[in-house]
Amino acid sequence: MKYKLHVDRDCCIGCSACIAAAPELFELDEEGKSRPVQEIIDESKLESANLAKDSCPGECIKIEKIE
Numbered sequence: 001m002k003y004k005l006h007v008d009r010d011c012c013i014g015c016s017a018c019i020a021a022a023p024e025l026f027e028l029d030e031e032g033k034s035r036p037v038q039e040i041i042d043e044s045k046l047e048s049a050n051l052a053k054d055s056c057p058g059e060c061i062k063i064e065k066i067e
């Protein structure tokens with residue numbers, strides 16, 4: 001199973017909570033908004049991705065099952 005990570009840039013306030021939760025999966029870009037380090041993850045990273053998603057105060061992170 002693979003998953004695609006999405007961050008809604010308009011929603012992101014750059015609080016870094018997702019990065020604190022999953023630094024291997026998210027980073028701040030040059031504008032101070034979160035972006036996925038890698039867009040496609042496998043099942044082994046899903047728990048970390050969900051932690052990051054749940055830590056976001058604005059529900060800006062989506063995890064899409066792609067296969």
Ligand code: SF4
Pocket residue numbers: 007011012013014015016017018019033034055056057058059060061
């Ligand atoms: S937790 Fe949400 S608002 Fe904060 S940096 Fe991550 S995506 Fe942006």
